[in-house]
Amino acid sequence: MTDLHPVRRALISVSDKTGLIALAQALTARGVELLSTGGSAKTLREAGLEVRDVAEVTGFPEMMDGRVKTLHPKVHGGLLALRDNPEHKSAMEAHQIGAIDLLVVNLYPFEETVTKGADYDTCIENIDIGGPAMIRAAAKNHRFVNVVVDVEDYDALLAELDANDGQTSYGFRQRLAQTAYARTGAYDAAVSTWMAAAIGDEAPRRRVVAGTLAQTLRYGENPHQKAAFYLDGTKRPGVATAQQLQGKELSYNNINDTDAAFELVSEFLPNDGPACAIIKHANPCGVARGATLTEAYGRAFDCDRTSAFGGIIALNQVLDAATAEEISQIFTEVVIAPGADQAARDIFAKKKNLRLLITPGMANPADAALTFRQVSGGFLVQDKDNGHIDLPDLKVVTKRAPTDKELADLLFAWTVAKHVKSNAIVYVKDGATVGVGAGQMSRVDSCRIAARKSVDMAEALGLTAPLTQGSVVASDAFFPFADGLLTAAEAGATAVIQPGGSMRDDEVIKAADEAGLAMVLTGMRHFRH
Known part of the structure; x- marks a missing residue:
């Protein structure tokens, strides 16, 4: 098997016309015959380039609104034929199938169509069929055929042709094939992910992630x-x-x-x-x-x-x-x-x-999204934590209700706690964190660490009282015992926000009342591991 193979005939069919004319001109200058379809052929002709329609090659017109144009033996035979196989060569001669040495295809803009919020039928019409079929055929036959699916590879293709006197190397074609399969894989992943959402399937049997x-x-x-x-x-x-x-x-x-x-x-x-x-x-x-x-x-x-x-x-x-x-x-x-x-x-x-x-603006914290985490032998998928709490959602469970100032700080602390590794404890005063305890195995340890940091920082700032004096505190999950809450009270916290739901909620509420704390429950936790 020879490593180098010449490029004599190319089929170009692209949705993204970026760099198309320059590429086609460069190929023509190197003696490459151009085949093309629909809009691509029109663009090339308008640029004064000689191009042959695929419909002329196949003997069939483009039909069904362009859904059928390249799904034909004279196209796929030209891409799939093994050039050194006598039986394949005989079939090409018998059926007048010309070899296609280079395929340049980029797919219908399905992802962009979805991003723009198009309706279901419009998205369906932007699912490319002929493009992925040709790409997979050309990539499979990379011993002889080059397949280019990204505009970014146009210059690399021309450089390879120049370096090898109009030929390409096997290693180069292998790299193009790998990129091509990744592209069709990502494309199919985008379609299947969109369709799962469109039909309300929250846990499809197969899920693919691409990037x-x-x-x-x-x-x-x-x-x-x-x-x-x-x-x-x-x-x-x-x-x-x-x-x-x-x-x-x-x-x-x-x-x-x-x-x-x-x-x-x-x-x-x-x-x-x-x-x-x-x-x-x-x-x-x-x-x-x-x-x-x-x-x-x-x-x-x-x-x-x-x-x-x-x-x-x-x-x-x-x-x-x-x-x-x-x-x-x-x-x-x-x-x-x-x-x-x-x-x-x-x-x-x-x-x-x-x-x-x-950045192009701020992110919307309410945006729907999925998060992924790999485990040995698989991965976990869940909705992004978009949980949000407003004042009407809070349930006061202590004898003393929080003041308006405390409520504002409690909601601020709760928002921050959502972004702290569990077990999470966040002290807040006047709209600013004054102590953060993160990632401890024990919730009471998170309370102590956050309080200790506030003492150290107060000393560094020349203050006589810890920063947590007069603060409020948020816990991302319930207090299993009263010890964590009492630690927060000792640090100077006056109000608490937490999900509730512990077997010992009554014990914790009683401890809060005895310490003179105001406490509200959210009914929602924010574990972050």
Whole structure:
């Protein structure tokens, strides 16, 4: 088997016409005969290129609104024939089937159609049939045939032809084939995922996940782990759709933590005022609102200045110069915001290692989505935690009801707790976190750690009382015993928000009453593992 094979005849059928004319001109200049269909053929002719219609080759017109045009032996025979097989060659001669050495196809824009919110029938009409069939045929026969499914590969194809005097190598064709199968696989995954949702099947028998490579990462969580970042094609604002204005390439941990930070700060609508979230190792170490973005950042920073060093900062409004100046006082890995004015950009430009990401707006915390987690031999799928609680949802269970100020802080603390690893405890005072306990095996330990941090931070700020004095506290799940609640009371908390539902709720409520605490139940928990 020879490694190199010439490209003499190409079939081009593309929905995305980007780069089409330049590619066709380059192929024609290299003596390649062009076959094409419908709109692609029209575009090529209008550019003055000589092209032969597939309908002329097959002897059948395009029919049924274009649904049937390439599903024909003279097309698939030209793609699938083994050039060194006498029986195949004989069949080609007997049925006048010409070899097709290059297939350039990109598919009907099904994913884009779904994203635009098209109705069911429109989505169905944008499911490509002939394209995937040809792609799979060409990819299977990559010993002889080149298949290009991405505009990004046009230049690589031409470079390969130039390097090999109009021929391509087997290794090159193998890489094209792998990309082609991945594309049809992702396409079918998009169709099946959309259809499952359209017909209300929450747990389809088969589920496929697909992505497009955004970047190969230097390493994963640790230097000995290989890693890459893939996009799922959704347009949700966040780290995947952000524009990086400066700084080093994002790492695996940067991407993970930046996503956590932006999802948290997106809980706070820009119209409700500035908000800032500082994340370290996927957990918030400071979250706050303020009259200005600078104040919101400063109050978030004062929750835990030690942990904030080298952290990720997410803002819910356009970054301004004053806030950029404050942020630049310490080392920060990433800042992500829905915009940055020129003065802020100029300030950050002096910090070469700081990565500045700009998003196309804020994410909607109520967006429906699925989350995936791999386990040995499979993966878990669940709805994104979009659970939300408003004032009317709260049930007061203690003798004392929370004040309006306490209620505002309780809802703030509850929102933050949703984004803290379980067991999660969050102390809040005046719209800012003042203590966060995350990821402990015991809930009482989370209460103690958060309180201890508030003492340390108060000492660093020159205060005589811990930051938690006069605060409220949120617990992501119920208190199994009263010890955690009493620890929070000892730290100075005056009100509590928690789901309830423990066998010992009565005991916990009694302890709250005896400590003079106000407590509300949500009836909803926010485990985050």
